[in-house]
Amino acid sequence: MGVSFFGAIGAFLIWLGSNILGAFVNLFTALTQTSLWLDWLSWDNTTEDKQSVMRLVYYGGSVEFFFVVFTAFLVLTAVGLYFRNVMWGMVRGLEGVANTLGRFFAWAGLLMVLQQIIIVFMQRVFARPDMSFGLGIALEKDISWYAEELKFYNALVVCLCVTYTFVQGGHVRVDLIYAGISHRAKRVVDMCGSLLFMMPMAVLTWMYGWYFLWRHLIVPKPSASDALERLVMKARALRWNVETIGFSPNGFNGYFLFKILLVTFAGLVFLHAIAFFYRSLLEFIEGEDATNKYLDKDSLGEGEEAYEGAH
Template sequence: MELLASAIDNTNRLIGKAVAWLALLMVLVQFGVVVARYVFGVGDLWAQESVVYMHGFLFMLAAAYTLSEDGHVRVDIFYRGASERSRALVDLCGALVLLIPVAVLITWSSWNYVGNSWTIMEGSMEASGIPGVFLLKTAIPAFGILVGAQGVVMMLRALLVLSGGAGRASVR
């Protein structure tokens, strides 16, 4: 169980750290777009659309990494003061009842949508836009798969704690 959890964690960590660089690139490109437009009076649709693509990829592909780092917002009125076993039970139930079913639903419901986009090699609605909307849409099922896999890690870690095995920190 620990080996599987570590493999999924490492994969999500690698993807998350790689796409995190898109945040810096997004700021630089957006700054360039603004300077080009308002200082030089020139616009570039590819640059403008690339910011949207980067934002989409960053949000969708880094979500599982954020989850692995426990960085998502949690209403922790009870969770914060709970014992490690109680937290593990909440994590197990949350992943089993909410997280994984939603991730499966997102992946399943987006599959044909993304497949159709790939079939026609969907591009931008603008004539001179980026011809890769199908690539951007691929991030939707990837999001579901990565977050669902991280949900499995949450369940495995919770089961380890509940069975008296290693604590959360030692599994990472």
């Protein structure tokens, strides 16, 4: 019993070490042989192009890709611990990406409200069954198409503003012990939360969302259980089959965009988990003076501090 247990631990450590070392080789191969997985961008409908699509599908949700990202995280963490300013720079950069995306796509909420008002007026006041937007070649669709498109605006806000809201402290939190513990204990809780909750859930969402996306873009439909060789064999019958089916005959037909947003959401959450871990680690090392250092938070103005982070 004991021998088998320690044997399993040893086998796991060997597997982990080999994958971490292999990540350097895989990354070098991917960067020096981009034609293997980027030829599909030109799409000349050749066999090589189709195989590059399948390679992209496989590696995007593969163990190899995970260990490339994981190894990069380990290397950057080691460098950041030695050069602390580098780690602060990564924190500021990742939080800057979150803030920029969030502040831009938050306007989708205003577009959603304005479009809903226009829909109500067109239906109830002008009794029109369709609407047209734009100059020259206008976007002319049934009103039900625009009504269902409102879900897309909502998805933009949810998926692309999630990390921005996290930076701004706007997510709902349940505090049982956090407020009463010391500064360094809080940072330990934050680091554990990013490593044990944010990163694993982002990885799981990416794994399911990646294949969910591609199954609605191409046929034959890829499977997470398919080996690379099987996917390359399937490439002979590959063709684009982008999902354009709506819930109603004249409804919104761009539901593949939601799948793209799901994958984007997972990637953003994973990147911000890294930023949150680095910030918590640096604040743990540097003490209370480093609390919210370089944090770019929005302000509602003087006298409104109690309401900030509650939006």
